[in-house]
Amino acid sequence: MIREDRFLISRKPFAVDLATLTGSQHERGDLIAFSGSVNALWFRRQGGVSRACIGSLKLWSHYLPEPLNLDDPQAVLSADLDGRYGGDCEGRWDGTGYWGTEVPDVQARHLAILRPMLANYPALPSGYDGWWTFQERR
Structure with a gap:
């Protein structure tokens, strides 16, 4: 992934x-395979309407040249991780x-994050690190 200082919705x-970053890795021949996840927030736009989203990112790579330092989330x-499916x-x-869960407590937790997030668009939500993208540098 690539960390960018500027928010551009087109870069997803x-x-x-x-x-919350977790993961494991193992040897795959002379390469390393990694599989993990991290909790995330993101904005998307559809039909001219901006949306604030909460969920997780699946992170993986089957072809890393060396092991990752799992104690260093950044x-x-x-690393060269695959995120083709997004969040x-x-x-x-x-x-x-x-839209989301019908469990009232979880819905309330989501909305406590998503409402201020959308109201402050495109500011980075407090307590989160970003902006990270899977897209190549321009």
Whole structure:
């Protein structure tokens, strides 16, 4: 992934909670395979409507040249990881409606994050590190 200082929605950036990064790795011949995940927030736009999203990112690579330092979340994120599927959205707020869980406590936790996030668009949400993208540098 690539960490960018500037938010550009076209780059499909993610804000991540570094403390939630988990993963494991193993040898794959003379290479290393890594599989992990991290909690994330992101903005997306559809039909001219901006949406704030909460969920997780699956992180993996089957072809790393050397092991990752799993104690350094930024080093893990900076590796050549595959994220072609984007985030697994668990909740989304568009300013008028919520999509996601029907569990009231989880929905309330999501909205406590998503409402201020969308209201402060495109600011980086407090407590999250970003903006991270899987897209190549321009």
